[in-house]
Amino acid sequence: MAQIRIENVRKDFGSFNAVKSSTFTIEDGEFFMLLGPSGCGKTTTLRMMAGLELPTAGEIYIDGEEVGMKPASQRDIAFVFQMFALYPHLNVGKNISYPLISQGMPKAQVKKKVNEIAEILGITDILNRPVGGLSGGDRQRVALGRAIVRDPKAFFMDEPLGALDAEFREHMSEELRALHDRMNATTVYVTHDQLEAMQMGDKIVVMNHGVVEQFGVPQDIYDWPATKFVAQFIGSPPMNFLDFHGMVGTGETHVDFGGASFEIPKMLNGANGALTFGIRPEHITLDDAASYRGEVAAVEYLGTTQIITLDTANGLVKARTASSDTVKVGQKTGLRFDPRTVSIFDAENGKALT
Numbered sequence: 001m002a003q004i005r006i007e008n009v010r011k012d013f014g015s016f017n018a019v020k021s022s023t024f025t026i027e028d029g030e031f032f033m034l035l036g037p038s039g040c041g042k043t044t045t046l047r048m049m050a051g052l053e054l055p056t057a058g059e060i061y062i063d064g065e066e067v068g069m070k071p072a073s074q075r076d077i078a079f080v081f082q083m084f085a086l087y088p089h090l091n092v093g094k095n096i097s098y099p100l101i102s103q104g105m106p107k108a109q110v111k112k113k114v115n116e117i118a119e120i121l122g123i124t125d126i127l128n129r130p131v132g133g134l135s136g137g138d139r140q141r142v143a144l145g146r147a148i149v150r151d152p153k154a155f156f157m158d159e160p161l162g163a164l165d166a167e168f169r170e171h172m173s174e175e176l177r178a179l180h181d182r183m184n185a186t187t188v189y190v191t192h193d194q195l196e197a198m199q200m201g202d203k204i205v206v207m208n209h210g211v212v213e214q215f216g217v218p219q220d221i222y223d224w225p226a227t228k229f230v231a232q233f234i235g236s237p238p239m240n241f242l243d244f245h246g247m248v249g250t251g252e253t254h255v256d257f258g259g260a261s262f263e264i265p266k267m268l269n270g271a272n273g274a275l276t277f278g279i280r281p282e283h284i285t286l287d288d289a290a291s292y293r294g295e296v297a298a299v300e301y302l303g304t305t306q307i308i309t310l311d312t313a314n315g316l317v318k319a320r321t322a323s324s325d326t327v328k329v330g331q332k333t334g335l336r337f338d339p340r341t342v343s344i345f346d347a348e349n350g351k352a353l354t
């Protein structure tokens with residue numbers, strides 16, 4: 001088990017700065033997600049923690065010991081790759097036992113350990129099967145078995161479910177999370193899929209262009225995004241943004257745009273000037289009596305809810321309402337915003353005001 005801390009870690013590839021100075025802590029036993037779009041630096045960050053890439057600057061601690069310049073082999077960690085390479089000429093049991101045999105563990109102990117792991121992963125009945133004919137899910141389980149059999153301090157996974165189809169992916173992500181909850185080993189997991197990160201992670205780091213935009217528990221990241229980038233990247237459909245001119249009131253902030261004027265019950269430092277009002281689709285209700293108006297441009301039926309696109313003075317706004325609400329394209333209606341769930345961003349630098 002391990003706590004992992006990175007402090008002011010930076011990575012340059014030649015003159016290209018792939019990871020800007022990053023600092024965060026992964027607590028012992030956490031399932032920790034590194035999330036962001038392609039090229040944001042999440043794999044590079046993971047590889048530095050694992051010892052597969054050396055940081056250009058900064059420190060990496062595993063259980064308080066600085067390991068930044070140590071190779072992976074000296075960090076007692078296990079890596080699960082997307083394109084997991086199993087030994088094709090060995091059967092399932094031998095693939096799993098390989099790391100123990102190469103460590104010189106006595107045969108009887110190896111057998112006991114492999115049986116334990118097979119039990120946890122539900123693959124006892126295929127231990128003697130060649131890996132060649134296995135399904136994607138079973139191959140993934142064998143790869144996991146091989147990673148966990150050594151009881152490493154931490155697991156590092158880079159998009160491990162990326163190669164699986166959508167349905168199977170969901171099933172395996174539930175299995176992985178359940179496995180983690182049984183073993184409680186620190187796990188660092190790279191993904192570009194915000195839903196996967198929200199569903200599986202205890203904590204999430206959101207990265208963009210090599211910068212850590214936010215670090216926290218999924219609910220805080222969803223409810224209180226630190227930047228417009230995070231607000232847009234997390235949530236589907238993403239948060240709506242409406243530009244307005246704000247004023248600092250005494251104990252509240254006054255919002256004024258396109259016919260709507262109301263107070264947000266929180267005082268925002270520096271809320272004076274060009275600001276962006278952010279609201280999630282589920283925090284908008286349609287109410288004919290509301291003064292802020294829009295025309296329904298599209299209705300997307302999603303089963304229990306529907307996404308309604310409204311054309312407003314500030315551009316298109318999406319609302320999520322119950323499918324039982326009858327709404328027709330072309331209909332004019334009022335929009336009511338729940339002022340308690342609003343985020344306000346500095347329009348220039350995209351940072352949330354608190």
Ligand code: ATP
Nearest residue numbers: 013016018036037038039040041042043044045192
């Ligand atoms: P993806 O999901 O596409 O793998 P990522 O967020 O994991 O993206 P990284 O793989 O960490 O991103 O790459 C970050 C940036 O660093 C990218 O622009 C990438 O091209 C660059 N990069 C990564 N490895 C190297 C390398 N060995 N040499 C040069 N540039 C690299």
